[in-house]
Structures are given as structure tokens and as C-alpha cells.
Amino acid sequence: MKNYVIKGNICYSKTREELCITENGYIVCEGGRCAGVYETLPEEYETLPCYNYEDKIIIPGLVDLHVHAPQYAFRGMGMDLELLDWLNTHTFVEEAKYADLEYAEKAYDIFTEDLKNSATTRACIFGTIHTEATLLLMEKLEETGLKAYVGKVNMDRNSPKYLCEENAEKSVKDTEEWLMKSQRFKNIKPVLTPRFTPSCTDELLERLSGLQKKYQLPVQSHLSENLGEIDWVKELCPGTACYGESYDRYDMFGNNCPTVMAHCVHSPEKEIEMMQRQKVFIAHCPESNANLSSGVAPVKKYLEKDMKVGLGTDIAAGSSLSVLKAMVTAVQCSKLRWRLYDQSVLPLTMEEVFFMATKGGGEFFGKVGSFEEGYELDAVVFDDSKIKHPQTLSVKERLKRLIYLADERNITAKFVDGQVIFREN
Amino acid sequence: MKNYVIKGNICYSKTREELCITENGYIVCEGGRCAGVYETLPEEYETLPCYNYEDKIIIPGLVDLHVHAPQYAFRGMGMDLELLDWLNTHTFVEEAKYADLEYAEKAYDIFTEDLKNSATTRACIFGTIHTEATLLLMEKLEETGLKAYVGKVNMDRNSPKYLCEENAEKSVKDTEEWLMKSQRFKNIKPVLTPRFTPSCTDELLERLSGLQKKYQLPVQSHLSENLGEIDWVKELCPGTACYGESYDRYDMFGNNCPTVMAHCVHSPEKEIEMMQRQKVFIAHCPESNANLSSGVAPVKKYLEKDMKVGLGTDIAAGSSLSVLKAMVTAVQCSKLRWRLYDQSVLPLTMEEVFFMATKGGGEFFGKVGSFEEGYELDAVVFDDSKIKHPQTLSVKERLKRLIYLADERNITAKFVDGQVIFREN
Numbered sequence: 001m002k003n004y005v006i007k008g009n010i011c012y013s014k015t016r017e018e019l020c021i022t023e024n025g026y027i028v029c030e031g032g033r034c035a036g037v038y039e040t041l042p043e044e045y046e047t048l049p050c051y052n053y054e055d056k057i058i059i060p061g062l063v064d065l066h067v068h069a070p071q072y073a074f075r076g077m078g079m080d081l082e083l084l085d086w087l088n089t090h091t092f093v094e095e096a097k098y099a100d101l102e103y104a105e106k107a108y109d110i111f112t113e114d115l116k117n118s119a120t121t122r123a124c125i126f127g128t129i130h131t132e133a134t135l136l137l138m139e140k141l142e143e144t145g146l147k148a149y150v151g152k153v154n155m156d157r158n159s160p161k162y163l164c165e166e167n168a169e170k171s172v173k174d175t176e177e178w179l180m181k182s183q184r185f186k187n188i189k190p191v192l193t194p195r196f197t198p199s200c201t202d203e204l205l206e207r208l209s210g211l212q213k214k215y216q217l218p219v220q221s222h223l224s225e226n227l228g229e230i231d232w233v234k235e236l237c238p239g240t241a242c243y244g245e246s247y248d249r250y251d252m253f254g255n256n257c258p259t260v261m262a263h264c265v266h267s268p269e270k271e272i273e274m275m276q277r278q279k280v281f282i283a284h285c286p287e288s289n290a291n292l293s294s295g296v297a298p299v300k301k302y303l304e305k306d307m308k309v310g311l312g313t314d315i316a317a318g319s320s321l322s323v324l325k326a327m328v329t330a331v332q333c334s335k336l337r338w339r340l341y342d343q344s345v346l347p348l349t350m351e352e353v354f355f356m357a358t359k360g361g362g363e364f365f366g367k368v369g370s371f372e373e374g375y376e377l378d379a380v381v382f383d384d385s386k387i388k389h390p391q392t393l394s395v396k397e398r399l400k401r402l403i404y405l406a407d408e409r410n411i412t413a414k415f416v417d418g419q420v421i422f423r424e425n
Numbered sequence: 426m427k428n429y430v431i432k433g434n435i436c437y438s439k440t441r442e443e444l445c446i447t448e449n450g451y452i453v454c455e456g457g458r459c460a461g462v463y464e465t466l467p468e469e470y471e472t473l474p475c476y477n478y479e480d481k482i483i484i485p486g487l488v489d490l491h492v493h494a495p496q497y498a499f500r501g502m503g504m505d506l507e508l509l510d511w512l513n514t515h516t517f518v519e520e521a522k523y524a525d526l527e528y529a530e531k532a533y534d535i536f537t538e539d540l541k542n543s544a545t546t547r548a549c550i551f552g553t554i555h556t557e558a559t560l561l562l563m564e565k566l567e568e569t570g571l572k573a574y575v576g577k578v579n580m581d582r583n584s585p586k587y588l589c590e591e592n593a594e595k596s597v598k599d600t601e602e603w604l605m606k607s608q609r610f611k612n613i614k615p616v617l618t619p620r621f622t623p624s625c626t627d628e629l630l631e632r633l634s635g636l637q638k639k640y641q642l643p644v645q646s647h648l649s650e651n652l653g654e655i656d657w658v659k660e661l662c663p664g665t666a667c668y669g670e671s672y673d674r675y676d677m678f679g680n681n682c683p684t685v686m687a688h689c690v691h692s693p694e695k696e697i698e699m700m701q702r703q704k705v706f707i708a709h710c711p712e713s714n715a716n717l718s719s720g721v722a723p724v725k726k727y728l729e730k731d732m733k734v735g736l737g738t739d740i741a742a743g744s745s746l747s748v749l750k751a752m753v754t755a756v757q758c759s760k761l762r763w764r765l766y767d768q769s770v771l772p773l774t775m776e777e778v779f780f781m782a783t784k785g786g787g788e789f790f791g792k793v794g795s796f797e798e799g800y801e802l803d804a805v806v807f808d809d810s811k812i813k814h815p816q817t818l819s820v821k822e823r824l825k826r827l828i829y830l831a832d833e834r835n836i837t838a839k840f841v842d843g844q845v846i847f848r849e850n
Binding site (some may be wrong): 074075076077079080098103106107110179287290291293294295296319320328331332333335336337338340341347349350388389390391393397400401402403404405407 | 498500501502503504506522528531532535712715716718719720721744745753756758760761762763764765766772774775813814815816818822825826827828829830832833
């Protein structure tokens with residue numbers, strides 16, 4: 001059933017500055033796509049079935065542009081280190097467990113269930129190096145009805161023996177096998193996932209680039225997150241002018257290769273220009289960047305340059321799977337960056353983080369993240385009545401409050417690409 | 426019933442570095458006070474009734490050293506301004522409503538209910554200038570069984586007409602009347618609450634100091650939160666060497682006057698020395714300081730000087746009433762301060778924020794915030810089994826994870842001063 005009407009208080013972004021609110025309005029869904037938002041329902045749609053959410057708040061589904069599914073198992077723990085030590089001490093040890101499908105099954109059940117119940121409708125997800133466990137994750141996600149890109153991770157150097165692929169050839173062979181097996185999924189699509197430059201030999205990146213071209217795949221990876229990491233990449237790639245170039249020289253940095261890079265906290269001007277020109281998506285992960293003492297990305301600057309920016313939770317360097325919390329943390333961190341470090345880059349507004357969490361990140365998936373005409377209909381309905389208040393609030397006040405205070409308990413219904421994922425009553 | 430045993434996994438601080446964990450241990454409560462933590466229950470206590478929380482996690486009740494009860498009504502809203510504009514635009518407008526007791530009743534019911542259900546057992550609370558509404562707040566809090574200091578706010582200058590007391594004399598007369606009426610409460614005690622120096626004439630502070638001495642009252646206020654505020658105090662108090670002196674010259678800054686000052690983000694060395702010498706408590710409010718772009722207090726430095734430091738949620742400049750969240754935010758903000766601003770002050774550890782949230786802030790209430798012998802027994806029992814995990818975790822791992830991920834849904838029981846506040850089954 002992909003033709004229907006949803007009624008309620010409708011909030012969505014047109015641009016990063018323009019937040020549109022239609023009180024007691026109607027979203028029309030035709031064939032899974034948005035056919036417009038109306039204050040009064042046009043006659044031609046009156047016969048369509050209507051999900052009536054009356055006084056509730058309806059926003060586009062949230063987009064998590066960067067999340068590591070296997071790391072969900074140790075969220076909230078091991079926050080005492082910076083990136084490289086954190087990877088070696090906590091992360092790689094955990095990811096190695098996914099060689100065991102029984103463990104993967106238990107862990108991915110928990111991740112998938114929580115993601116389904118959250119306000120997230122789309123995500124770019126890292127798996128592990130393990131083909132079978134990654135397919136299992138995709139299968140579980142497929143069943144939820146959510147849409148996501150999932151990547152089997154590639155890493156063939158500078159990784160502990162128990163989590164290092166034999167060589168570039170074997171890594172790519174496994175990846176191609178995984179790609180073939182991934183074709184059975186409808187909602188979940190594969191994304192090439194070289195972990196980050198330090199984990200990938202030149203040969204591996206070159207071969208992955210071959211796969212990218214052969215199958216027209218998108219790519220996700222990490223970029224300029226931590227100062228120690230950036231120095232290391234400089235050593236590893238002596239010919240490059242910036243970290244971004246280590247991907248770009250293998251044609252995996254935007255242009256004809258849809259790319260999302262997590263972090264970009266310390267990107268130099270040259271890298272920023274390249275990302276802008278080549279339309280590389282930035283997954284801004286504020287909680288992760290605080291937890292690992294990485295810093296704060298100059299996000300307002302990226303937005304002002306009309307670069308492609310969305311939000312990522314970056315589980316488990318971020319502790320929370322909630323993109324609502326990522327929105328709040330993004331604003332808070334941008335204020336501290338402004339106050340403590342650089343008054344030339346202004347703090348983010350609520351309108352801007354709402355845009356990033358919806359239409360900004362959604363663009364990586366196509367026409368996603370807004371209720372404008374032609375957008376795939378992803379929607380989340382919030383019942384904020386349990387967040388008690390002594391007086392009447394405007395819809396905009398309720399929306400702002402909800403971003404700070406709501407969690408999965410306040411979600412009444414969720415739609416992805418026009419399909420109902422769940423709904424109360 | 427104030428003699429009993431609580432069984433479970435017991436976690437508490439002895440010092441800011443030493444987190445004690447007794448797995449499957451026993452806390453003995455005698456006459457409302459802790460008589461020791463034991464791995465094996467001594468024979469003499471075997472006949473006492475036992476609350477058996479088996480595999481759950483038990484920590485001391487959390488202490489919120491700074492929270493504005495009337496502002497709870499607009500938490501999560503109006504986060505687009507710095508302190509002084511935020512006060513004028515959002516805060517004063519809201520606080521004025523508490524002249525209406527019907528509104529106060531509705532609003533304070535919501536605040537009190539949420540505080541009761543939280544992990545907080547003790548709090549230092551600001552009311553408004555209104556005597557009756559503040560008494561109403563105290564009455565509602567008294568019924569919960571929680572222990573708290575509550576202050577009727579004093580402000581007789583630089584405040585909008587609708588929220589400004591007539592003059593110093595009237596302000597103090599009302600305050601004394603409120604003090605008299607407060608005597609009927611057992612758990613809830615009055616605290617003198619000059620809002621902050623900009624809102625209080627010299628005459629008012631002098632008269633309040635008289636009340637302080639007459640009734641031996643503690644004092645709470647704000648200090649060195651925001652750069653604009655600090656400049657303003659400098660103008661208002663030309664004779665003072667630092668903001669702290671504006672309270673100290675009226676003997677309301679530690680020594681014989683138990684004092685808690687919120688924020689201390691930008692305290693100069695002289696002020697820090699004075700706070701250290703005079704044992705002034707600092708309420709560190711990290712979320713508030715981020716939301717209002719105030720900055721980050723150098724908390725590690727305060728701890729290393731053995732100063733008195735606890736945590737505050739500072740509703741509604743902070744959006745969350747959860748001291749657990751304040752702990753996480755304190756660590757995150759200290760990391761960003763270290764990375765972005767000043768590498769001479771190290772980030773906070775989980776052990777340190779746990780200490781601040783319990784024994785550090787608890788000291789303002791006496792022997793509170795630990796399970797060491799002689800401490801008043803405040804305890805919160807967490808059932809973290811709903812925070813699913815694919816493998817076995819140590820109690821310490823579970824505690825860390827709980828601090829990041831738990832909320833009121835995970836609280837099974839709560840004790841204050843040996844009394845049961847609530848408990849499941």
C-alpha cells in the first residue's frame with residue numbers, strides 16, 4: 001500500500017536555513033514518493049486512506065551517515081583513549097569476534113532491533129572484514145524494512161594478525177564474492193569500505209578502485225579524524241599533499257564515485273576544496289570526535305560552502321545510536337569550538353542540524369530526507385505528549401524540545417520509502 | 426525501618442581516583458547510616474532484613490549541586506543565545522509565571538515527579554522570587570522523601586519589572602518570612618539564593634549576609650560563568666579584584682558560610698585561590714556551559730587542588746535532569762577543552778566524574794555520597810539487563826556503560842538517608 005495520506009504537524013527542511021512547518025497538515029504519498037504537503041487536503045486525494053496522527057509531530061526519517069554495526073556491542077565503554085590506541089585496545093579485539101557467526105548473530109540482533117526502533121530510516125554502515133557475518137547483518141537489516149548501505153571492511157596492513165586480511169588479492173576476491181551474494185537484498189545495498197588509509201596497502205586500494213568502476217559502487221571511509229592518524233598517513237603516503245589524496249589517487253574520492261568520508265575534523269584547505277569540487281559527502285560525528293578527543297569539525301564552514309554534510313553516530317566511538325542526540329551534540333560542540341578555538345566559524349543552528357540529519361545526509365541516498373515533491377517518503381511520527389509541559393507550545397517549540405528530549409519511547413510510527421516499518425494502533 | 430542489608434554489585438568512590446567495587450556484596454544500613462560494605466555478611470547482621478538485588482548494580486545516590494526547578498518547564502528550548510540574552514529572552518519570562526500558584530502547581534508537579542524517578546537523591550535547587558511558589562515546591566519535594574536545599578531567589582536590580590523585587594528591604598523581609606515558613610519541612614532545607622551579583626544591590630547582599638549569620642544558612646549563587654557577565658560585574662563592582670569578591674565582601678563565600686557557586690568557567694587565579702582557601706563548593710555544569718556557549722571549566726585543575734567540586738544539571742540551560750548525563754558531558758567537554766584550548770589541564774576520567782557526582786557533591790550535605798562507614802545511606806539500584814549485550818561484562822564495564830546509556834527506566838530502587846523512596850517488587 002503505497003498511496004495514502006499522513007495527517008499531523010509536519011516539519012521538514014527545504015534548505016539549511018529554511019525549516020518548513022505545516023500545522024495540522026497532510027503529506028500525500030503516491031507510489032512511495034511524496035506528492036506534496038498541504039494545509040488542506042486537495043479533493044483528488046480525499047479517497048486515499050489516511051493515517052491520522054492529529055496533534056503529533058511528523059519529520060522526515062533521520063539519516064545516520066556513519067555507524068559501525070559490530071561496535072554496538074561495546075558502546076559506552078573504553079572511552080579513555082585516542083583513536084589509534086582505541087582501535088588497537090578495544091575495537092579490533094571486538095571486531096575479530098565476528099569471525100564467529102554465532103556471536104555475530106547475537107550482536108547483530110541487538111543492533112538491528114535498536115536501529116529499527118530508533119528514528120533512523122537510512123544508514124551507511126560498516127561491518128567487519130568477515131563476508132559471512134556482513135551478509136548476516138545485511139539479512140537482518142533487510143527484514144526491518146530500513147534502507148542502508150552496508151560494507152564488508154577491507155584491511156590488509158597495520159592491523160593485528162587476527163583481524164588482517166591475507167593480502168590485497170584475497171581481500172578483493174572476498175569482496176567480490178560478498179558483492180555477488182549481496183545482490184539478493186532489495187533494501188540493503190553494498191558499499192565499498194576500505195577501513196582507512198593506514199589499514200589498506202596501495203595495491204588493495206587500486207584493486208578496490210577496479211571493483212568500484214566495474215560495479216559502479218559507492219565508497220565509505222574515514223578522513224582526517226585525529227592528529228596522530230593524519231601524521232601517520234603522511235608517513236605512509238609520502239607523495240600526497242593531503243590525506244584525501246590517498247583516496248583520490250585511486251579515484252575513490254567523489255566525482256564519479258559517490259563517496260562518504262567520516263569526520264573531516266582537521267581537513268586542510270586543499271582537502272576541503274577537493275571535497276567541495278568532487279562532491280564528497282562528509283559524515284560529521286560530533287560525539288565520537290569528543291569521546292576520542294579528536295576535536296570538532298568546522299561544520300558551519302562546510303555548510304556555507306554548500307558542501308555535502310550529514311550526521312553520523314559513529315557507534316562505538318559515539319555511545320548513542322540516536323541521530324537526535326547527534327543533532328544536539330553537533331550544536332553543543334560547534335558552540336565550544338567557537339568559544340574555545342576559532343571565532344571565525346560560527347556555531348550551528350537547530351535548523352542546520354535538522355537539515356544535516358535529514359535532507360543533508362539523505363542526499364547520499366537520492367531524493368531522501370525531505371517532504372518536498374518527488375522525495376521518497378521516509379517519515380517518523382513523534383508523540384511528545386509524555387514529555388510533560390505546563391503550558392501550550394508552538395509546533396516549532398515542540399520540535400526543538402523533542403530533539404533535545406525525545407527517544408525511541410516517543411516514536412509512534414515510522415515509514416521508509418512509503419512502507420510502514422511499524423506503527424502503534 | 427532503618428536497619429537492613431542491601432545485596433548486589435556495589436560501586437562507590439573513596440577518593441577521586443579510587444573507585445571501589447564489591448561484587449555480590451552487602452551494604453549494611455544501621456539507623457539510616459552505612460555500617461560498612463562486606464564481601465561476606467558478618468554473622469551479627471544475618472538476622473537483618475535483606476533487599477536482595479543479586480546481579481544488579483548499586484551506586485550512591487547522585488547529587489545535583491545546581492538546578493533551577495522553575496526552568497524545567499522550558500528545558501530543551503531557546504538554546505540560541507548566550508547567558509545574559511538568554512536570561513532576558515527566555516528565563517525571566519518563564520520565572521515570572523510562578524507568581525501564579527496554579528501554574529506553579531502544574532509545573533512543579535512535573536519537575537518533582539521526574540526528579541523522584543531519576544537517580545538523583547540530593548539537590549541544591551533554585552526557586553523563583555515568589556515565596557508562596559517556593560514553599561509549594563518545597564512541599565512537593567518533601568513528599569518525595571528526597572533531600573534538598575531550596576532557595577527563594579533574591580533579585581532587586583537589573584531585572585525586568587515583572588520579576589524584580591521592590592527593594593532590598595522588601596526582598597529580605599519576604600525571605601525571612603519564607604525562612605520561618607520553611608521550618609515545617611524535614612527533608613527540605615532553605616538556602617539563601619541571591620541570583621547573581623548583577624541582580625543584587627549591595628544593600629541586598631549586605632542584608633542577606635545578616636540573615637545568613639542570624640540563621641546560619643548556606644548560600645548558593647552563580648560565579649564566573651560567561652565573559653559578558655564577568656565584564657558586567659567588573660563594572661558594577663569597581664572595588665573588587667574578582668567576581669568572587671563581590672560575594673566575599675559580604676561574607677557569603679565559604680569559610681563560616683557553606684557556599685556553592687555554579688560554573689566557575691572563567692575564574693581567575695585569585696578567585697580560584699579564594700575558593701580553595703575558603704572551601705567554596707563548585708557546581709560544574711558542563712551541558713549548560715556548552716549550550717550557552719560559556720566555555721568549559723578547568724575541572725581537573727580544581728580536583729588536583731583538592732577543591733570541593735560536584736556536578737550540576739543546571740536545568741534549563743542544561744536540557745537534562747540526569748546527573749548520569751552530566752557525568753558523560755563533563756568528560757566529553759574536558760576532552761574538547763584539552764584538545765581545542767589548553768593542553769595543560771588534562772581531561773577528566775570516569776572515576777573522577779563518578780566521584781564528583783556522588784561523594785564530591787555529597788559533601789555539601791555532610792557525610793553523603795559514599796558507602797563508607799558513617800555515611801547517610803543514599804543508594805540507587807540499576808537493572809542494566811535491558812541494555813542488551815552479546816557477552817559477559819565485568820561490573821566495572823557495566824558501570825561505565827550504564828553511565829553512558831542508562832536512564833530512569835533502568836532504576837529499580839532508590840534509598841535516601843536510609844529510607845526507601847521507591848522499589849520494584
